[in-house]
Amino acid sequence: MSAEVDLLLQEAKESIEAAQNYRSELQLRLHGLNQARKQVRGSSSQAREALKRHFSELQSSASRLLEERLSALLLEVDSIEAESIKPLDDCQALIEHGVGQADELLREGEAALRCGLGEKEDKLGSFTKKALHIQLDSLPEVPALVDVPCVSAQLDDSLLGALKERVSRHGAVSSYPPVQIEELQERPGGVLVRWCKVDEDFAAADFRLQCRRSGTGGSQYEDAYIGREQEFLVLHLDAHTDYQFRVSARGEGRTEWSPWSIPQTGSTTLAAHEWCPGTEGYVLSSRRNIALRNDSVSRCCVLYSRGPTYFCGQTLTFKISAVGALDHRDSLGVCVDDSRGEESLQRDQAVCISTNGAVFVNGKEMTNQLPALVLGAAVTFDMEMVSVQPGLHGDGASVAKLRVTIGSGNREVVFDWLVEHSLDALFFGCSFAHSGWKVLVF
Template sequence: MKMSVEAEVLLQEAKESIEAAQNYRSELQQRLQGLSQARKQVRGSSTHTREALRRHFQELQTALSRLLSDRLSALLQEVDAIEQDSVSPLDDCQKLIEHGVSMADELLREGEAALRCGISDKEDKLCSFAKKALNIQLDSLPEVPALVDVPCLSAQLDDSLLHVMRERVARHGSVSAHPPVQIEELVERPGSVLVRWCKVDEDFNPQDYRLQYRRSNATQYEDAYIGKDCEFLVLHLDPHTDYLFRVCARGEGRTEWSPWSVPQTGYTTLTPHEWSPGVDGYILSSRKNIAMRSDANPGAGGVLYSSSPTYFCGQTLTFKISAAGQMDKRDSVGVCADNHSGAESLQRDQAVCITTSGAVFVNGKEMTNQLPAITVGSSVTFDMEVVSLFPISNNNNPSDGGTFKLRVTIGSGNREVVFYWLLDQVVDCLFFGCSFTHPGWKVLVF
């Protein structure tokens, strides 16, 4: 039996309501999961902070107790040394006086004995006593130091130390609900990720930033950048692999780093830029992103292209010169629509490039604008944007004989040139290349 139109409408509305309810439930479940993660972050960071505070103050307490004990021991040893040095001469003086008292007692006994003896022996006894008395030098007495001349030890203890410590301890450490800097954006680039961060604490004045990263399945972070910039391109990342990024800052005039930001997961799906291997006259690094003009075969060379067309419009392509050789007018780095072999330079049709002298060529023609010469440490950037398509074929198919117009920006040093580049066909991606006539040039591409 066929359903009425009204019943079909009700059935359709019921299906739509069921689908909407399913989507609503799914969204709510995702939000519950987000709340769970947020709660875990609060609980986990609170537990970690408590442990860090207890550990830090316990270490301070132990270290301070050890320092006070060491200082007390040093002061007591100083008292012992002064006491020993001061008492030693007094002991020597006491021994001398006691020896004199002993001799005087013996002399007294002899003198009294001489006085009591008979007349026959009295003269000899008195003579012997007189000689002995002269030898003792009864008029010579040892000098005893006055009390003001001997040490009277005391301890000078400054109670201000406790006051200073109380003030310093009262200001030591702080607890914040959020780190002062957070990662703002992760942008995938070929074989790399551009990390941008920002300050979120208005009262914090950063002096330097520190960026770290690690694979999601690793345990140790490694430094990627330390400096004043608020963005950095982390190179040499494997595509389709999750990486964790975190950033912290050092306050102005401080030596310690701030707490780390909440780690953010980033990855790149873009194939890293690589030079084409096996080209005579060029040596590549293990990752194939660095090319060096070799002197093994001076006659060889020509253009070294990328292994594949990995540059897409909307990205920034950078050439970093890490070593330089002798300059030649044919030397250049740039972007091209094809990788036709046999060309001596990128100063040809279907290519844009900059020479080592700073001249800019578009489709083989030199522009009037010129950039600074390329030297060691120079970075040359290419940014391209699709402007328009002008079909010229009968069937209006842009991919069949149309004019492809790109806005190109080339930057070198603190200058840049902007121009339009016309191609005779639509291209989704572009090759890059370099050509150096003389050995010694080394270029990194990213």
């Protein structure tokens, strides 16, 4: 009987635990559902406000433009009227002056005819002289109506039709942005952002990626990338800090950008790659990720990383920002230690590429060769663990086989490299015999 009770108790406990887990999962899904509802409600509210604000601004602008155009046309009418009326007013004044003279002359003539015989001769003589002076046969010319401006307004009714057609196609509402962030991958001191189109009918010409620091004291979004690629490595990010990323697109032949994608939060736990300060012959940038070979020393020496910060599974990239003269001792690569006094990474326990494109493994040159390094060139190192083997000397130490891929330009070389398995991470380094070389690491 006791065994049956114990069994029932065990089953009850398991059922209670299952119910608790079930309730927790349902609560998580309910939280996710509430977040989804909040996104729909919030984005709809924002879309309404954006539409109202945009069309209100359009109405104000259109009203102002129409009023300005009406004022300009009325000013044209006023100007034409003033210019056309002035000669008519002048002609009218001349005619009215002539009418006044004729009235005065008529009064004098009638008076001369009525005067007595004693003064008639003088009056008639004076009247005749005055009549000859006025030139009664000379009349001012009055312009014909066809020669006088007839002001009219030409109004094209097609404007309203064209406006109606454009307004009917102006603006759009979509359920989803045409592009969305697909993946966020941490990199040393940065995050690799990949995005994709979710609207296949949207012909994207350019993409625009923005980034900002999350949380309290967060910054405004700032442009990180504008171009045709669908991925970008955002650098200079603080480790263990959340950042928000969003992306939009611009269609072929369009100037406006699409709505932003749903922001995604990402971060990196990997400290940024840095060159080691204090190495003679090299000047570093403030972030220590850029090294410039100067001419302070004549001998060639290796500049190492600040520590062993390169791990298998990562991609290490060197970008050439400036170039100098070539030398067979030049090298860019990865090594097990930061041995001082070396003049090149073309040595044991290191793999590297020279500026002329030659690849070296443990100091031996491979037959395969990559393109020579030029301004703007990027060299990538990728490594993955293949196997772990017993040591060759029977001392209990194991040896790891790493599959190394070095890429430059559109070519790459792949080979296996044996290193001590106890190593957790590797150094990287560079050496240049001549000044002028500048290299960025990330």
